[in-house]
Amino acid sequence: MNADNLVDLASRAMGGSVVYANDESFADRENLINPGPARFNPRDFGAKGQVYDGWETRRRRESGSDHAIVRLGAPGLVHTVLVDTAHFTGNYPPQAAVDGCCVDGYPSPAELATAQWFPLVDRSDLTGDAVHTFPVGEPNRQARVTHLRLTIFPDGGVARLRAHGVPLFDPDLLPAVFDLAAAEYGGRVVDCSDRFYGSPGNLLLPGLAVNMGDGWETRRRRDDGNDWVLVELAGAGGVHLLELDTTHFKGNAPGWAEVTDGNGRTLLPRTRLQPDTRHRFRVTDPGPVDRLRLDIHPDGGMARLRAYGSLTAPARDAVAHRWQRATTLARDLR
Structure with missing residues (x-):
């Protein structure tokens, strides 16, 4: 499938939401899924310092990493993940990883903390002010994903997180019309x-x-x-x-x-x-x-x-089959 024809499943325009971040001292987590490119004005300062159109955490003085959890606006199969560090030059994270999970219903952040996650993007190097494109490998790209977890090592700023893929809607919640x-x-x-x-x-x-x-x-x-x-x-x-x-x-x-x-x-x-x-x-x-x-x-x-x-009727059955197969695979990957 042509990447240009894939949907950004995480986008706010699709109904996505950043439901949790362990820290957002400098820039709000919600910016991660805003539609459109990140904006930047070098003269724009606020109470937290330079204003960034992205998510930025504090400078860590202890070991560990920071993470944010995104509920996909359209759960589905994630084929490609984009981690964009636009405008973050001296404050970008050197590495990042992205995991997915498949959880029924509408879990809280506390419930997602104990979810069974599987890797979509292994821990990978990042550079500043750049778009990093990571194809998701098999079989994980065929597993249904409802949430993403972006982990940055050890801290810093990310402008955008994109999850390009194919929506898979729960057939039990599919309207008749x-x-x-x-x-x-x-x-x-x-x-x-x-x-x-x-x-x-x-x-x-x-x-x-x-x-x-x-x-x-x-x-x-x-x-x-x-x-x-x-x-x-x-x-x-x-x-x-x-x-x-x-x-x-x-x-x-x-x-x-x-x-x-x-x-x-x-x-x-x-x-x-x-x-x-x-x-x-x-x-x-x-x-x-x-x-x-x-x-x-x-x-x-x-x-x-x-x-x-x-x-x-055959098309509805095909939707149900695709959903069941992808959901089963996601549970097997746990």
Whole structure:
């Protein structure tokens, strides 16, 4: 699977949370999972000293290490971990390790302290002001992960922690009707014509877009073509309602849009769009489909794409099988 098409399972945009850190004397733990790159102003000082857009612990005067625990916004399979020390130059940790665990329900930090963790990234060297990419090896990358534990040796600052992978939603909690394109359920972008101003993966994020940068926007076309994005759904199902949201896109919304399935069958014929508007369209021939192609004419920006429907019985069974296999493996790795 192309890394560009993986979801950051830990991101605040997906509902992730940093539920615990043993120390955050200089910079708050919550910064670890903020969307977007870390910011830095060398003249920005506060009561704790230089302000850092990351997590920073005190200078240790005793042996040991520091750690933070992240609840994934979308539990799933972690393929790649990114540890970003952006702007931390004389205060980054020399080494770090990342572990995962698979815990049912909504455990407290105290309960997570006694969880059975398994390694995703072995203790590895870090450098300052750099993005470190660590592929997760087999079989651990096939195990379902609900929480991450970042351990830094011995102390210091990390700007961002990313966990790129594939969501695996608990089938017992899967609604009968839901957004089949949603990233949190396993929908993903597999191809697109252009991503000049914004990632097409933003189309599938939870919630409403907060601004134009939280959507997908293409460059201005100077030819007779149009832009498009291809989405693989969480599973094959019948799509009954489409939502095309141009919120925040005012002078740069597409003029028209159409939606087809993976075989070219039309779900929404070419239709006029309005700027800064959530458009909803009933689908008269709902499927089943496993892919959607959104064509925008000629170019522009879209905040969100929703495809509300129900999985077929075989697709729901396949989701349950993948979840059970990954959960069993995680328990075996303990």
